[in-house]
Amino acid sequence: MSNTSGASKLPFDLTPSEEQQMMRESMQRFAAAELLPAARDADAESKIPDGLLDAAHELGITLLAVPEQYGGAGTERSPIANSLIAEDLGQGDMALALAILSPLGVLNTILDQGSEAQREHYLPRFADEKFLPAATAVMESTALFDPSNLQTTAKADGDGWVLNGEKRMVPLSSHRPLLLVLAKVEGEDSPAAFIVEGDNPGVNFEAEPLMGLRGMEPGQVTLKDCRVEGSARLGGDDGFDARRFLNLSKLGLGATACGVAAGLLEHAIEYTNERVAFGEPISHRQSVAFMVANIGIELEGMRLMVQRAASRAEQGLDFEREATLAARFCGDHGMEIGTNAVQLLGGHGFTQEYLEEMCYRHLRAVGILEGCFSI
Amino acid sequence: MKLMVSVKRVVDYNVRIQVKPDGSGVVTDGVKMSMNPFDEIAMEEALRIKEAGNAEEIIAVTIGEQKAQEQLRTALAMGADRAIHVEVDEDIQPLTAARVLKALADKEQPGMVLLGKQAIDDDQGQTGQMLAALWDRPQATFASKVDLDGQKAKVTREVDAGLETIEVDLPAVVTTDLRLNEPRYVKLPDIMKAKKKPIDTTSLADLGVEAAPGLKVTNTAPPPERQGGKKVESVDELVSELKNRGLI
Numbered sequence: 001m002s003n004t005s006g007a008s009k010l011p012f013d014l015t016p017s018e019e020q021q022m023m024r025e026s027m028q029r030f031a032a033a034e035l036l037p038a039a040r041d042a043d044a045e046s047k048i049p050d051g052l053l054d055a056a057h058e059l060g061i062t063l064l065a066v067p068e069q070y071g072g073a074g075t076e077r078s079p080i081a082n083s084l085i086a087e088d089l090g091q092g093d094m095a096l097a098l099a100i101l102s103p104l105g106v107l108n109t110i111l112d113q114g115s116e117a118q119r120e121h122y123l124p125r126f127a128d129e130k131f132l133p134a135a136t137a138v139m140e141s142t143a144l145f146d147p148s149n150l151q152t153t154a155k156a157d158g159d160g161w162v163l164n165g166e167k168r169m170v171p172l173s174s175h176r177p178l179l180l181v182l183a184k185v186e187g188e189d190s191p192a193a194f195i196v197e198g199d200n201p202g203v204n205f206e207a208e209p210l211m212g213l214r215g216m217e218p219g220q221v222t223l224k225d226c227r228v229e230g231s232a233r234l235g236g237d238d239g240f241d242a243r244r245f246l247n248l249s250k251l252g253l254g255a256t257a258c259g260v261a262a263g264l265l266e267h268a269i270e271y272t273n274e275r276v277a278f279g280e281p282i283s284h285r286q287s288v289a290f291m292v293a294n295i296g297i298e299l300e301g302m303r304l305m306v307q308r309a310a311s312r313a314e315q316g317l318d319f320e321r322e323a324t325l326a327a328r329f330c331g332d333h334g335m336e337i338g339t340n341a342v343q344l345l346g347g348h349g350f351t352q353e354y355l356e357e358m359c360y361r362h363l364r365a366v367g368i369l370e371g372c373f374s375i
Numbered sequence: 376m377k378l379m380v381s382v383k384r385v386v387d388y389n390v391r392i393q394v395k396p397d398g399s400g401v402v403t404d405g406v407k408m409s410m411n412p413f414d415e416i417a418m419e420e421a422l423r424i425k426e427a428g429n430a431e432e433i434i435a436v437t438i439g440e441q442k443a444q445e446q447l448r449t450a451l452a453m454g455a456d457r458a459i460h461v462e463v464d465e466d467i468q469p470l471t472a473a474r475v476l477k478a479l480a481d482k483e484q485p486g487m488v489l490l491g492k493q494a495i496d497d498d499q500g501q502t503g504q505m506l507a508a509l510w511d512r513p514q515a516t517f518a519s520k521v522d523l524d525g526q527k528a529k530v531t532r533e534v535d536a537g538l539e540t541i542e543v544d545l546p547a548v549v550t551t552d553l554r555l556n557e558p559r560y561v562k563l564p565d566i567m568k569a570k571k572k573p574i575d576t577t578s579l580a581d582l583g584v585e586a587a588p589g590l591k592v593t594n595t596a597p598p599p600e601r602q603g604g605k606k607v608e609s610v611d612e613l614v615s616e617l618k619n620r621g622l623i
Contacts, residue, residue: 026561060562073564
């Protein structure tokens with residue numbers, strides 16, 4: 001995404017620039033008209049509606065992220081602009097937003113850490129007219145995610161690599177996406193990343209039912225003697241900064257969670273003002289009003305922490321601490337907002353008549369998922 | 376052929392309007408402003424005409440305060456080629472707007488001027504018709520379909536009795552209705568491109584236009600709050616309730 005820093009020259013200012021504001025409006029409109037109405041069915045069927053990914057692609061999210069020399073329209077990557085876009089799409093539906101943004105995570109990482117040859121080879125494909133399904137394959141079957149001890153392995157084999165292992169919760173799985181796979185290379189402490197074509201015969205995709213985010217078509221990916229060229233190793237000899245990648249992913253997830261929370265807040269205000277009990281709107285009760293106010297306060301905290309980390313990333317400053325705190329905060333408070341939003345609707349919140357129960361299941365993923373969408 | 380589209384900055388249609396305590400108007404400070412939705416439809420129609428190869432250039436025009444340039448940027452991001460901002464600080468009336476558009480039409484010589492059938496702020500619905508009269512050109516109002524055929528346009532209009540199709544000679548004024556089209560989403564790369572497109576700023580004086588006097592808003596009031604309904608048990612009770620209230 002191009003560099004569209006805020007209106008002020010101050011290092012941390014959340015006033016969007018005119019361009020950022022226009023982008024947000026376009027995304028908000030798309031999210032309200034295309035994602036929100038499709039969210040329930042996508043969740044029930046674990047399926048992205050036909051044509052949605054191409055329609056979203058027409059908005060130019062990836063095209064703008066690809067620099068001009070690789071056939072795109074972009075200039076510089078902007079984690080701030082990306083997190084704003086993620087929030088706006090997330091307000092429509094978190095699962096569909098992550099499906100739409102999934103290729104951007106791969107693209108950004110190739111742009112950020114790929115060699116020049118890799119950029120030249122892969123980036124033009126993201127600037128194509130059609131949506132390019134692409135996803136990062138990070139999580140594994142272990143109880144706790146430990147990037148320094150991945151079970152997926154890469155072994156040198158002649159001038160290429162052979163990958164073996166299982167990856168979980170990979171978006172767009174039924175589309176056989178282009179993959180960015182994190183794997184352990186023997187003798188190396190930090191994980192390596194490999195770009196694997198979705199039609200590689202050594203890759204198998206299988207749909208994976210999850211508690212939430214079903215609309216992103218999550219899947220399990222099995223790599224069995226999956227051979228890739230030597231040039232598929234991201235960053236080549238310069239290596240791959242997995243921490244940087246994972247930190248940017250945390251922010252992507254946190255930003256989409258802010259969108260979900262913003263949608264819940266909006267509906268909580270509307271609902272509690274309209275729902276009458278004991279002769280007056282339930283929002284007149286302090287116990288209800290405080291709960292709504294807390295959602296607003298927690299959401300603002302989530303947003304500020306994500307934006308602060310994104311701002312530091314955009315300025316080229318170290319942002320690991322900020323990203324880690326933001327991820328933790330978004331995970332905890334996202335869940336809290338989800339459960340309180342359900343509670344505010346009482347019995348209604350527990351039914352599928354409203355979106356609260358689904359949003360709650362989505363938000364439960366924030367503290368668990370790793371590497372879904374790197375901004 | 377050139378197309379001229381006028382766009383107005385209005386309070387966004389999603390905003391719950393609040394009347395100022397002194398009744399002098401509605402609150403706009405800190406309120407989200409957008410392009411009038413009917414004008415957006417006009418802009419979209421102009422883009423479709425151009426994309427079909429029937430026009431070469433689209434000029435977006437707005438009349439209003441400095442900030443109205445935001446709506447011109449949106450028009451440019453949608454695909455207008457250039458924009459003209461007629462900077463005016465005070466609220467203007469439809470006749471003034473029509474005079475401005477007439478002056479610009481004389482200067483730019485568009486084959487068609489497209490604008491919303493009304494703006495959602497004051498709902499006057501007069502500018503297009505007044506422009507056609509001042510410009511002495513045909514008008515096709517409340518358009519729900521526009522087909523170009525050489526120097527003519529066939530326009531389907533939504534009227535009370537149904538649909539009416541008329542043919543107008545170009546240049547003409549077309550005002551757009553809700554069902555004409557669905558405006559596109561603004562694409563992100565086009566937002567960046569719009570930054571580089573030119574906006575010319577001019578004024579009433581530069582155009583030789585005199586602001587129309589006449590209308591003065593004396594008071595603005597919110598609609599009275601509706602009283603809640605009442606449920607009755609039977610038809611008899613309903614009849615007697617209506618009688619009691621002197622309604623039948």
